Amino acid sequence: MQTEIKRHVTNARMSRAVEFGNLVFVGGQTSDNDDSDIRTQTRGALAKIDKYLEMVGTDKSRILSAQIWLSDIDADFDAMNEVWDAWVEKDCGPARATVEAKLAGPLLRVEIAVVAAK
Structure with a gap:
């Protein structure tokens, strides 16, 4: 049985969201306010x-799962989690990994990708 792949908001390099079966893959999201603090950037990515x-x-x-990349995990982990904890649905916490990484822009502090069920 073949399942259709649906790609949303695409360009030559990537899609922002991809549906396959009952799964949705949302690629790494960052804030449009890339010169703001970690709380603002986290809220922007989650929006x-x-x-x-x-x-x-x-x-x-x-x-179902979330991957979070922080440019400075020591400085930003707690503040990012404050925003995350207020956003995530009660009793619906996904499997999650958070790591430190060099992000695509020097002012970016957080990037978040998720996989969800439909």
């Missing part, structure tokens, strides 16, 4: 995730 999940007919309560 984009909400938008893409809604676009494909699901929501954050259906997130």
Whole structure:
């Protein structure tokens, strides 16, 4: 049985969201306010995730896994988690990994990717 792959908000390099079967893959999201603090950047990335999940007919309560990259885990882990904890649905915490990484832009502090069920 073949399942269709649906790609959303695409360009030559990537898609922002990809549907396959009952799964939705949202690529790494960053804030549009890349010169702001970690809380603002985290809220911005999570708002984009909400938008893409809604676009494909699901929501954050259906997130299965999340990967979070921080440019400075020592400085930003606790503040990022404050925003994350306020955003994630009660009793719906996904499997999650958080690591430190050099991000695509020098002012970026956080990038988040998720996989959700439809």
